[in-house]
Amino acid sequence: MPAPRPRLLYVTDLAYPARGRRYCDEDIALTARLRQDFDLALCHPLDATTLMDGFDAVVVRNSGPVLGYQQAYDAFRAAATARGTRVYNPLTGRADMAGKQYLLDLTAAGYPVIPTIDDPGALDRLPETASYAVKPKAGADSIGLEFLPRERLAGLSYGDVLVQPRIDFVHEVSFYYVDDAFQYALYAPDPARRWDLQPYEATGADLAFARRFIDWNTLDHGIQRVDACRTRDGELLLVELEDLNPYLSLDLVDDATREAFARAMADSLRAFLAA
Structure with a gap:
């Protein structure tokens, strides 16, 4: 039987x-x-x-x-x-699964992330920009996000919000992983259309960037999405590390990539159940 x-x-x-x-x-x-x-x-x-x-x-x-x-x-x-x-994914994730504290931790540790603060005394650590993104620490899907000029930052009710410079970027790019294995990448050529995604051919430098955050999160099993923006000087900066329920945009990849992802996820689940 x-x-x-x-x-x-x-x-x-x-x-x-x-x-x-x-x-x-x-x-x-x-x-x-x-x-x-x-x-x-x-x-x-x-x-x-x-x-x-x-x-x-x-x-x-x-x-x-x-x-x-x-x-x-x-x-x-x-x-x-x-x-x-x-x-x-296991409940031990250190990124979005646990809120936005990881953006502060990664900033303090010197990782290539959009500089992030939650203290008015740290405003001098942010670069001068035309406006700043203010978002709830427990936010998701841009809920509660607003953009403010620098002169209004000192009057914020700190404690539950994060502040970041609004980056003038070329495009956003996302790297999709099952366990610690890269699966595919997609990017949004138009900064104003976040979910108008196209396949992206990741370079070795791109993957080395993304892998730093996968390694940092220390999840043995699960699906993760590393979201980044490319600045005008070509540098990648982390926007978010999605480890709770990242949308995968599987409808935008070819059949072979979609099948490879599903197979990798099935293998990961079997290994997770056997662990």
Whole structure:
């Protein structure tokens, strides 16, 4: 008799109205492929805590910004930790999964990241620019983001917000990883159209840049997206390190790349379950 296949609870908000993206299409297509390897059921993030005991692992995918259900998400994390539930990505992520503190930590450590502060006494560490990005530490999907001139920064209510210079960049580029293995890259040639993405041929220097952040995060298993901007002098700076539920834009890559990603994810999940 064949061994039972692993059972996965795949967490997604199929109705989330993402700007410029269709979460539902990506997760429907990806789960259809993963069913070749796993027994799988989809659920809304608000139902994950109730349902997860019947599965070998919980896979958190396009579940939307947790700001919309913070209390339920915190309860899910606490329950999963208490019960020893396997969650993919693992809940030990140090980047967006834990809020925006990592941008401060990486700035302080000298990593190539957009300079970030959360203290009015540190304003002199930011370069002079026409305006500055102010964002909540717990923000996601540009929720709460605003741009202010320097003279208004001293009057902010610091503690829950981050301040960064608004970078005049050439384009944004994202690097997609399964575990520590690079899968593909996409970029937005027009800075005003973040989700109008095209395939990008990453150079060795690009991948060395992205790999620094993958190594820093120390996740043995999981999906990560390294978002960066290229400045006018050609330098890459980290914008975000997505390790909770990064959208993958799989509809924009070719069939071979999409299949290679799904195969890498399936292999990663099997190794994660066996660990």
